[in-house]
Amino acid sequence: MINSKYFFQGFKSIKGLDSPALALGASFIAIGALLKNIGFNLEQSIFSTFLTYALPGSLVMAESFLVGASLINIFLAVWLVNTRLYPMTVSLMPLLLHKSQPRWKYYLSCHFIAVSAWLIMKSNYQSIEKKHRIDFWIGIGTGTWSIAIVSTIIGFLASDHLNKDMMIGLAIVNPVYFTCMMVGAMKSLQINLSIILGAILGPAFFFISPEWSILYGGVSAGTIAYFIGEFK
Amino acid sequence: MSEISNNIILVILVTSFATYLSRFLGVVSSEKIKETTKIFKWFNCIAYSVLAALIARMVIFPAGELAESGVFIRLFVVAVSVVIFQFTKKNLVYPTILSAILLSLLNSYL
Numbered sequence: 001m002i003n004s005k006y007f008f009q010g011f012k013s014i015k016g017l018d019s020p021a022l023a024l025g026a027s028f029i030a031i032g033a034l035l036k037n038i039g040f041n042l043e044q045s046i047f048s049t050f051l052t053y054a055l056p057g058s059l060v061m062a063e064s065f066l067v068g069a070s071l072i073n074i075f076l077a078v079w080l081v082n083t084r085l086y087p088m089t090v091s092l093m094p095l096l097l098h099k100s101q102p103r104w105k106y107y108l109s110c111h112f113i114a115v116s117a118w119l120i121m122k123s124n125y126q127s128i129e130k131k132h133r134i135d136f137w138i139g140i141g142t143g144t145w146s147i148a149i150v151s152t153i154i155g156f157l158a159s160d161h162l163n164k165d166m167m168i169g170l171a172i173v174n175p176v177y178f179t180c181m182m183v184g185a186m187k188s189l190q191i192n193l194s195i196i197l198g199a200i201l202g203p204a205f206f207f208i209s210p211e212w213s214i215l216y217g218g219v220s221a222g223t224i225a226y227f228i229g230e231f232k
Numbered sequence: 233m234s235e236i237s238n239n240i241i242l243v244i245l246v247t248s249f250a251t252y253l254s255r256f257l258g259v260v261s262s263e264k265i266k267e268t269t270k271i272f273k274w275f276n277c278i279a280y281s282v283l284a285a286l287i288a289r290m291v292i293f294p295a296g297e298l299a300e301s302g303v304f305i306r307l308f309v310v311a312v313s314v315v316i317f318q319f320t321k322k323n324l325v326y327p328t329i330l331s332a333i334l335l336s337l338l339n340s341y342l
Contacts, residue, residue, distance in 0.1 A: 018324050026332065030297070044240050051248035056286065059295055061247040071246050078250035084282040085251070089258020091276040094267040106262075110255040115283060164297065169336035171298040172309055175290045176331040179310055180317040180324055182284060190273070194280040202285020203292045214289060218282030226277040230270075 002105075006132040010139025013120050014147060018184075020116035023177030024144055025151040026170045031058050032155020033162050038066050042156050049152040053145055054114050055174065057082045083215060087222075088118050095125050096133045105134050112141025119181045120144075190229030197221035301339045309335045 014021045028049060035045040035058075052058055057078045064074045089110055097106070117140050128136045155162075162170075186192045202217035209216065265272050290298070291306050298306065312334065313327035320326050 018322065020324075022325060022328050026328070034296070040240055041237075044237075044244065047241075048244045048247070051244060052251050054251050056290075057247060057251045061243060063295065065240075065243055071242060074243060075246045075250045078247045079253060082251045083254050084279075084286060085254040086258045086261075087275050087279040087282055089255050090261050090265060091272065091279040093259055093262030094265050094272055097262065106259050107256065110259045111252060113255050113258070115286075118279075164300070165336045165340050167297040168301050168339050169332035171294070171296060172301075172306065172335045173328050173332050175287050176310055176313045177324060177328050178283070178287045179291075179314060180322075180327055182280070182287065183314055183317065184322050185280070190277055191280055194277040195284040198281030198284030199288040201281075202288045205285075206289060206293050210293070214282060214285045217285040219278055221281035221285065222278030223274070225281060226274045229277070230273075 002138060003132055003135040006128065006135035007139040007142075009128075010136040010141075011143040013124070013140050014143040018120075020120065020144055020177065021147050023173050024116055024147045025154075026173035027055050028148045028151035029155035029158065029162075030167060030170045031055065031062075032152040032157075033159035033167065034059075034062050034155075035152070036156045036159045038062050042153070045152050045156050046149060049149050053111065053148055054082055054085065080211060081214075084218065085113055087218075088115075089113050092118060092121060095121075096130075096137055098131045098134065100131055101134050105138065109134065109138045109141055112137070112145055114144070115178055116181075117141050117144045119178075119185065123185060188229070189232060190225050193225035193228055194222050197225055301335060302342070305335065305338050305342060309338070 013019070031049065032045055035048060040048065048058060048061070052061070060077050060081045061074060064077050069077070092113065093106060093110070117137075120140050121137055124136075125133055182195050186195055198218050198221040201221045202214055205213035205217040205220075265275070291310055292303060294306070309331050313331045316327040316330060317324065
């Protein structure tokens with residue numbers, strides 16, 4: 001059903017020098033502590049990371065819950081911040097699709113699409129034969145997802161011992177990890193431009209519409225980069 | 233089960249559904265998109281720029297604890313981390329650990 005050789009090859013990506021383990025761990029330790037502080041119990045915190053597994057969405061959920069937002073408002077706020085997962089999925093899944101593989105693998109494993117697993121897959125897929133890429137991906141996803149769940153537990157249990165400066169230190173790890181991964185992914189004109197323009201336009205649109213700035217900035221930057229790359 | 237507890241479970245379920253929806257629709261669309269097409273390349277550019285926009289926003293206009301540190305301190309820490317990343321042959325462990333220590337220290341003493 002799942003080829004264990006490729007699954008474990010993917011799973012092992014959480015070891016080594018380019019491992020996302022530290023960054024993911026730091027972020028989900030912070031999430032675990034945050035969920036405890038807003039009144040979740042341990043089981044609910046685990047359940048949340050288990051089912052959601054997307055950091056910005058969990059943060060938005062926590063903030064909305066804290067101010068007593070309605071379920072509809074929580075749905076809309078989370079959906080909006082997580083719409084980035086749509087272009088991420090569309091730019092990953094065609095690389096993994098193979099006619100010999102059952103479709104349920106794709107619909108189930110899309111749950112693992114989050115920045116760290118996505119960036120690892122994008123920089124490694126070419127070294128894996130297309131037929132086996134989905135099993136490799138399920139391995140990466142299971143590995144990163146497990147780290148997120150274990151770290152949520154650690155964060156929940158350790159929350160009383162984490163002071164404010166430590167929480168701030170933990171919070172910077174994730175953006176730093178992502179920035180380094182993005183710098184490492186800058187290998188073609190189109191991608192370089194997409195990343196640089198996205199980093200400029202995203203915050204720029206924040207002054208016009210904070211809620212929509214990531215989507216407006218990202219879509220316009222990506223479209224400009226695409227056309228410049230095509231006509232160069 | 234208390235009302236608050238039921239409410240938390242509903243909040244988690246709604247959050248999970250809102251998150252899975254974009255992933256699910258992405259797989260549905262992927263069935264029709266070949267990796268060699270222009271539309272795939274366009275989505276690829278958008279995916280990278282949306283992520284860059286998200287990361288830049290996390291650093292410049294953060295939510296939560298990070299907002300309590302200065303923006304120039306955060307930008308300085310990110311810049312130092314990228315330099316370390318480049319000088320250590322793209323090792324991700326050093327810059328991530330150092331960034332946490334550096335920001336905690338700068339935030340306490342500046």
